[in-house]
Amino acid sequence: MSFFGRNIKKIRGVKGLSQKAFAELFDLKRATLGAYEEGRSEPRIETIIKIANYFSITIDSLLTSDLTVNELLRFKDDLLLSDELEEKEQMLSIKYVSEKNISSYTGYFDNDAFLNDLPEISLPIESEKLVRAFTVTNLEMTDHDKGLYPKDVVIAEQIAQEDFDNFGNGEIVIAVLEKEIVVRKIYFVADNVILKAAHKNIEERIFPKASIKELWHAKFSFIRRLPEVGDDVENKLLFLERELLKLKNNS
CATH class of the missing domain: 2.10.109.10 (Umud Fragment, subunit A)
Structure with a gap:
């Protein structure tokens, strides 16, 4: 996967954009965008320029380096994420x-x-x-x-x-x-x-x-259901205790 492919996938993740939404922003087909992200195809120069301008990223950074979350979020300094935290959050x-x-x-x-x-x-x-x-x-x-x-x-x-x-x-x-x-x-x-x-x-x-x-x-x-919680043996012991208590109270 090229730097461009990795970077636009990272941009989508940071901005919360699906492949479909990102592709529509730049008049691309979803399959074309997928090919870019997987490094199977390279974009036209006009596409690169559009994406760089839209997200205020230099063309050089988009093509030749691994962009960090810090560079993409544009938050205040005290809210920026470190590269270490970025690595931990990779999915x-x-x-x-x-x-x-x-x-x-x-x-x-x-x-x-x-x-x-x-x-x-x-x-x-x-x-x-x-x-x-x-x-x-x-x-x-x-x-x-x-x-x-x-x-x-x-x-x-x-x-x-x-x-x-x-x-x-x-x-x-x-x-x-x-x-x-x-x-x-x-x-x-x-x-x-x-x-x-x-x-x-x-x-x-x-x-x-x-x-x-x-x-x-x-x-x-x-699994699409909740697993059963509890020990079957423990449940049986509790049942026996209740029954013994009933017998004691009735005697």
Whole structure:
């Protein structure tokens, strides 16, 4: 990613502008802006001038240095953030395959315009790999009251095809196939993969390893419900204490 790409992404973050809002300010397409930010394309000189003038930043600074939050906020001296604090507040922007776009992902997972148009979520996590967020759409990874439920979000790191053979068995993955996305535990057997559900009533599925378009290793999850709080044993003891107290009072 060039200094220009990093800087305009940082400007958006400081100013609270989405890719769409920023692109509209300068008559750009959202996909074009995404290409700038990811270093896949360089802007025209008139675009650079417009952005520099709009935010009162020198063209030299925009193109040749990593702008700091101090340079962008334009606050009073006593409200400026230090570079150290800026570093601590860095968030990882993750493309989110949501309920609305998950059905299209299998057909356009390698289309830059489609990927640039995906919504983004920002999280305080670090990863040297490409990271993506996927929505769970079924009950295949549920086990009684545990596991992943529909609308839960799984954060996953991409596994390169050349690393498939070195990837451990029994890990939870998101497998992108020809016409579907499957969230299951994976097992490699010769040239095939076995995808096992956590739900005991759902049979395992076997696919040729070559049929996997993308493979993502699940690392984190966000659940769309409150977990149960409390110790079941403790609750039973409290119940017994209440019953004993009742018996004592009635005797």
